[in-house]
Amino acid sequence: MIQLDRDDPLADYRDRFVLEEGLIYLNGNSLGALPREARNRAAEVVEQEWGQGLIRSWNRHDWVSLPTRVGDKVAGLIGAAPGEVVVADSTSVNLFKLAAAAIRMRPGRCKIVSEPGNFPTDLYMLQGLEGFLQGEVRLETAPREVLSSHIDEDTALVVLTHVHYKSGELFDMAAITARAHEVGALMLWDLSHSAGAVPVDLNGVGADFAVGCGYKYLNGGPGAPGYLFVARRHLNDIHQPLSGWFGHAEPFAMRDDYQPADSIKRGLCGTPGVLGTAVMEVGVELQASADMSKVRAKSRRLGELFIQLVEAHCEGMGFALASPRDAERRGSQVSFTHQHAYPIMQALIARNIIGDFRAPDILRFGFAPLYVRHVDIWDTVQALADIMATGEWDAPQYKQRSAVT
C-alpha cells in the first residue's frame, strides 16, 4: 500500500487539504474536504471584500462575474465550453429551472422520464413541477433495464443522475442521450456524484442540460452553490421561470420588464451567494488542476482494491457488494449491503473512519482521488474486519439513530 501511495501521481494533492491526523475520510462524495487555500479565501472575502470594500466590491472584486467565472471553471471538468455553465442557487433549484424550461421547449409532450431510486431531491423537484402544473406533465419512473422503452414521442425530458448516489453505478451518458434525442426528447443530467471524480463529456455526448453539486467532489464547502449547464445551441431558446434580476440582460438598469440575458446568465435568478461561491471557486480550481485521466485511474484502483480486500478479509461476515464490480461501470464510490449496516458504520466512525450509511442497509464508501490514499483503504478494511470479528459493532451506542444518518 505504501508503495502504491509512493507511486501515486496525485499524492501531493493530499497536502492541499485540511485532514486531521488519524482521520480516514471516505465521504468526499457527500461533503468534500476543506482545501487549505479555502480558509484564506474565506477570510479574504469576509474581511477585505465585504468588510473593507463593502458595496464597492461588486466592481472592485468583480462579484458580478462570480457565477460565470466559477461556471467556466466547472465547465472544464464536465466537457462543457466556457459560457455554458453558471454557478448559482442549489442543485435542486437549478434542476427546477431547467426542467421547467425544457417542458416549454417541447409543447404537447406530457412526460418527464426518470428512474425510481434516483437522487431523491431530483425526483422531489420533478414531483413539485408535476403538482404545480396540475396534470399538464407527469413524471414517469422506470427501472434502468426498461428505461429506454419509456422514452418515447410523448417524452419532453429525461432526467437522470450520471452516477447513482447509493450504488455508484454509472449510466452510459452517450447511449441514453442518443435515445432521448432519437424521439425528440431533451436530456438533463445530474452530475452531482460524478463531476470531479469521473470524466464527463457533456458536449461529447450531446447533452442538452445538466446540473450538479458544488460540495461533493468539487470540495466547495457545506451547502456550496450548485451549477447548471445549457448547451450553447439552446441558449437563446431557454426561458427558465425563476427569472430573477441576475438573469436580466441589464440587471442594474432596474427596469420593470424582464429581458433575459442573451447568454448563460439567463440561468441565474437572485443575488449570488458571494461568500459560498468565492470559497467554492478554490475547490473547483484545485480539482480542475488535476489531470482527469490520473484522477479516474486512481479512483478505479482505490475501488478495486477496496472490493478485493473486503471480499478477502470480511468473507462470510454478511457483506454483499452493492456496486458494479466492473470499474468501467462504477463511479468513485463502493457500497456494500449488510443487515447491520447502521451500527457497523457507527463503529467505523467511532474509529475515525468516516463513510456513510444509506437506508435501509447500505454502507457507502467514497474515494475522493485527491486525498484518499491506498493505505486508507487497507486500514479501513482491517478495521471493518476487526469490528465484525470482535462484535464491536453490536455495542448499544452504535444503534442509536441520529438526525442525519
Added chain:
Amino acid sequence: MIQLDRDDPLADYRDRFVLEEGLIYLNGNSLGALPREARNRAAEVVEQEWGQGLIRSWNRHDWVSLPTRVGDKVAGLIGAAPGEVVVADSTSVNLFKLAAAAIRMRPGRCKIVSEPGNFPTDLYMLQGLEGFLQGEVRLETAPREVLSSHIDEDTALVVLTHVHYKSGELFDMAAITARAHEVGALMLWDLSHSAGAVPVDLNGVGADFAVGCGYKYLNGGPGAPGYLFVARRHLNDIHQPLSGWFGHAEPFAMRDDYQPADSIKRGLCGTPGVLGTAVMEVGVELQASADMSKVRAKSRRLGELFIQLVEAHCEGMGFALASPRDAERRGSQVSFTHQHAYPIMQALIARNIIGDFRAPDILRFGFAPLYVRHVDIWDTVQALADIMATGEWDAPQYKQRSAVT
C-alpha cells in the same frame, strides 16, 4: 451633532461592526456592514465545522437546524412567531415559491397585483411565473394611488414591497392587507428594505406571506440567503413547487416520494448554504439585540436631519427630495433627485462617502441605525455642498459608468 451621538442609546453598536476609519457608509440598505463577530464565525465554520467536523457537522454543529434557527431569530424582527420563518435560498427564489403556492390556494382567480416600479426582481419573478403558466395567471401593476381598485375578486395574490427601494416610501401594511383579504386575495410582503430598520408586524396586520433579504439591514453578508414567512394558519395548505429534499418530512429517509414537512420546513428546497447562513446568523442576532423603538427613533432622526441639512446647505443646487417628507411614511433611507446624480454620487464616493445612485437620476442614502452617526450626516451634507459649489462633481472621471452603478 457630537452631542446627538453622545446621547444616542445605540451608539455602542457601531463598535461591533468593522468600519474603516474615515469611511461614511450610507449604503447599509443595499449591503450591510460586517459585524466583527461575523469574521470569527466565518473562520469557525470553515475551520472547525467544515475542516474538522466534515460530514459529522450536520449533527455535531446542527447544520440541519440552521434554516429554522436563524428563521426564528428573523421572526422576532418582523412580528412573526417562531416556526413561521425559514432562512434559505435567495429573496427571488423565495418569492417564487410563495407566489406559486398562493395562486394554487386561490383556484379560478387569475390576477397577481403589484405596482410598477416595485423592486425589479419581484416583478421579474412574477413575470417568470406568468410566462411559465402561459396565461393562467397574469401580473397586473397599478400605481399606488389606484392600487386598491385593482385588488378585486379576480385577484389571487397581492405582492408589494413594504419600503420602496428607491424612494423609501412605506406602504400601510395593515390597510393593504385588509383590502386584499376583503376580496379574498392573499397578501405577500417583501420586507427587504424594511426588516431591521423599521418595525414590522406581520401577524399584527394579518399578512399571509412575506419574503426578505439577509444582506441589507440584517447585515448577513454579500448574497446572504433570504427568508420566507408563512402565517401559521396556512402552514398545512401551502404547497410550494420547489419541493426539494430539505422540505421533506424526513429528508434523510431518502424515499422516492415527496412528503412535505408539516412545518415551515416545507418552505425549504435544497441543501442550505451553511457558510452563508451561519455568517448571517451573527448579523441577525446583532440586529435582534437592539431595541426596535430606539432603532426606529434614530432612523427617523437621521433622515429628518439629512433632509433638513441638504435643504439648508444645498439650496438652489438642483436637488429635489424624492422621499416622503413625513418620517411616518418613510423607511430608513432618503433619496434626492438631481440631473447629475450619477457623477455627484461618484464624487461623494471618491471622498469615501458611500451612498448609491439609482437610474435615472436618484441619489440614495441609507441610514443603518446601528452604525450611522449624526456626525456622518453632517459631514455628508458638507461634502455634498462642497462638491456642488466647487464643481468637483463635473470632473470627467466621475462620468464613466461602471458595471454596478
